[in-house]
Amino acid sequence: MKQKFKLTELLDINKEDGIINFRGHRMLVFLSSYFYELRKEMIDSLGEDIVRGILARFGYRCGFNDATSFQNFPEFENDANWMLAGPLMHTLEGLVHASAKILEYDRQKGNFLMRGIWRNSYEAEHHLRLFGPDKEPVCWTLSGYASGFGTCFFGRQVICVETMCQGMGDPYCQFELRNIEAWNGAAMRNIDDLKQCLVEEAQRRVTLWRGMSNYVLERTNEILKEKLAELNKVNKLLNQEKGAMQKSAAIHNQLTTLVLEGQGLSGIVENLACIIDRTVLVADRFFQVMSCSKHLRESEVDIESIWRKVVTDPAVSKDLLAMDSGNHYSRLGFPVSNGTKSMVVVPIIAGNNHLGFVTALDEEKSLSKLDCIALEHAATVIALEMLKQKASFESELRIRENFFDSLLTGKYENEDIVLWRAKQLGLDLSKTYRLMSIDIELEEVVDNVKRQYKQVHMAENFFETVRYVFESICPGFFLSGNCNNTIGLLPVTVETKDTDINNLSTVLQRIETDLKTHLPEEYKWWVGIGSPCSRLSDFATSYHEARATIDIVKALNRKNRCLAYEKLGVFSLININVDRFRNFIRKVIGPLIDYDEKNNSQLVETLTLYFNNNCNVQRASRNGFLNSATMKYRLKRISEIANIDFSNSETILMVHLALKMIEGI
Structure with missing residues (x-):
């Protein structure tokens, strides 16, 4: 050392x-x-x-x-x-x-x-x-x-x-x-x-400790005074928190009582607006306004128009949908004539289900902590009300399902009873409807337990999305069935009945676009729509046509499509034997369909373009914005892949028939 x-x-x-x-x-x-x-x-x-x-x-x-x-x-x-x-x-x-x-x-x-x-x-x-x-x-x-x-x-x-x-x-x-x-x-x-030294040292230490003790006592008194002041502050804050919690509990009880008394969503919204002294809006998970309180002051901006404008921003809507129970609330800024204001948005969550949003403007005076707590409590109570409405709707769906079972199977005593039951459900069968059927599947492959759980949760969300999309596009849409067998009635307006095919194409395109927008990629879905029904006996036929349309689309390995039976044209008669229909298309142009799917190419589209122009290469090239050399090369590849002999009239007829069958699919 x-x-x-x-x-x-x-x-x-x-x-x-x-x-x-x-x-x-x-x-x-x-x-x-x-x-x-x-x-x-x-x-x-x-x-x-x-x-x-x-x-x-x-x-x-x-x-x-x-x-x-x-x-x-x-x-x-x-x-x-x-x-x-x-x-x-x-x-x-x-x-x-x-x-x-x-x-x-x-x-x-x-x-x-x-x-x-x-x-x-x-x-x-x-x-x-x-x-x-x-x-x-x-x-x-x-x-x-x-x-x-x-x-x-x-x-x-x-x-x-x-x-x-x-x-x-x-x-x-x-x-x-x-x-x-x-x-x-x-x-x-x-x-x-060393006894004397040891005694002296002990005395020295005692003296030192006494001096230190006096200092420690003085310092301790100072610290105690500081801590006492801090405790008084904490006590004051605790009393404030206690008061806030008591008010919070009173607000929660008040809002819960409204649900129990059946005041409905509008009653909850109006009471919440009075509690926080500003306009309140409730929207579903599709950002559609479900209820909005009356304006308490003339100077208030229109919260509905502000909400619709704010949620049109894809980034904002994405962030809102990403909110969960851990995100108590979020503030959204929006421009006004004299600067920028904000609104407080609270997610409405029930378990793992995102039901919607409750929001209030944060205008002249900022929302207090108690106001934000009131909004959070309101979100919980509104979730209960929405679940209550959902349960009521599901109960009605079961009644509708029983009604459709008897309507589609023809198991009813007489038509008058069917018409009366339909009227009780708010359905006027004297009008013309098309019957719609939907199938869904889960895209990803997971273990059986997870798959079963996810399929149930996915199907419930799918069912709500279908209801929202069809009701927003087709007023008077009537939904029935369940998550595994969804059916509905699309009204056919009198004004467009003569041009129903053209109008239907627009409706189908909007439905398909909206479903692709609102549904995640892991969903695989098919929508089939049957012919118009003017008599009770037509509904069963229309349903079978809708199901046949779905079967045909599935047979061609197409997904996420919305199609009507009429789009099959005269070839829809082949649905008498769906397997023969599938085999015919697969036999004639199946290799081309598979090649396009695998290589993301457009050979089937090129072949259709060629036949739609009377097999004229020059006209097809011009209408398809291609040069003739490219068109000839593609036709050569089509001939090699699908073994099509363009000089054989019988082969040409079969190819033309197959293309016509899938033209609208």
Whole structure:
């Protein structure tokens, strides 16, 4: 254990003033013979026992003071270097050559151990000259010094015992330092010699602790006053929170009571508007307004028009749909004539289902925390109301399903009963309808348990989306069935009945576009629509036509399509045997369909273009914005892939028939 610095560098010898300084303390240099004479005189006058105590205490005070002077010494790399400075000081002063072998200590547990060797002890040398070998250790000042230095360093009483001594005839002196408790009575002689020092040290510590205690008490009083002030603030905040929670609970109870009393969505919205003193709007998950409160002030902007404008931004609508139960609310900014204002939007969540949104304008004065809590409570209560409405609708759907079962199977007593039941459901069968059927499947492949769960959840969302899309495009649309067998009635208006085919094409295109917009890519769906029904007996036929249309589209590996039976033209008669229909198309142009699917090419479209232009390459190229060389090359590839001989009239007829069959698909 060595220090990396030299204590000799700390000496300052001023020859002019005759002063030697060591870190600000004056140092004296004596011949060891002076101490020899002093030791002899003291023993002769006072006796060995008394002198041993005096020298031990003298050494203790020297060691304690030296340790104090070394405290917080910047050259020390660690705490242990402070303790190791004691042996170095002994060596520097010429008293002994001291070296430490073991140094272990734990201030928290109060354990201290140090062992080392002294060589060339001046005390052992003097004692041997005076009295010869002794029976006990004679390095009294050295032992006292080590005890004082160790006590100051460790902060607790440490006693040094000399276990070997040259004054006893040993080859060198050996010392050991331990905390006073660790000696277990084995160092009583040393403790008696140092008793006065130990008492003084204890008194010094008591005085120090008293001073510190007074400071601690004063500082504690200051801290307590500060903490008391903080506690008063916290108590005030807690009282405010308690009041807010009580008001929040009252609001929740008030809104819940409205649901239980059957006040409906409009009643909840109007009461919420009064609570937060501003206009409130509720929209479904398609951002369609379901209910809006009356304007409380004439100066308020039209929240409905603002909402419709804000949610048209795809980024905003995407962020809103991504909100879940962890997002309590969101603020949406919107421009106005005199700057920018905002609205607070809270998602309406039920389990994993996103039902819609409740929003309020954040205008003249900002919504308070309690207002936002009221909106959150309202979202929960509105979710209950929407689930209640959903349950009511599902109950009605079961009634509708039973009605359709009897209508499509013809199992009813007479037509008057059917017409009466339809009227009870809000359906006027004296008008003309088309019957619609829908199939859905899950695109991705997952394990069976996850697949079953996801299919159920997916089908429920699909059912609601279909209801929204068809009702928004076709007023008077009547939905029935369930998630696995969805059917509906599309009204045919009198004004467009003569041109129903052309009008139907527009309707089908809008339905297909909206479904693709609102449904995720993992859905696979097919919508088939049958012929118009003017009599009760037509509904079963229209249903079979819708189902046949779906089967045909599936057979051609097409997905996410909305088609009407009429689009099959005269070839719709082949639906008498759907398998033969499928086989015919697959046999004639199946390889082309597969090639287009695999390579994302347009060979079937090119072939259709060719036949629609009476097999005229030049006209087909011109109408298809292609050069004739490209058209000829594609026809060559078509001939190679599907083995079509364009010179064979029978083959040409079969290809033309197959293309006509899938022209509208």
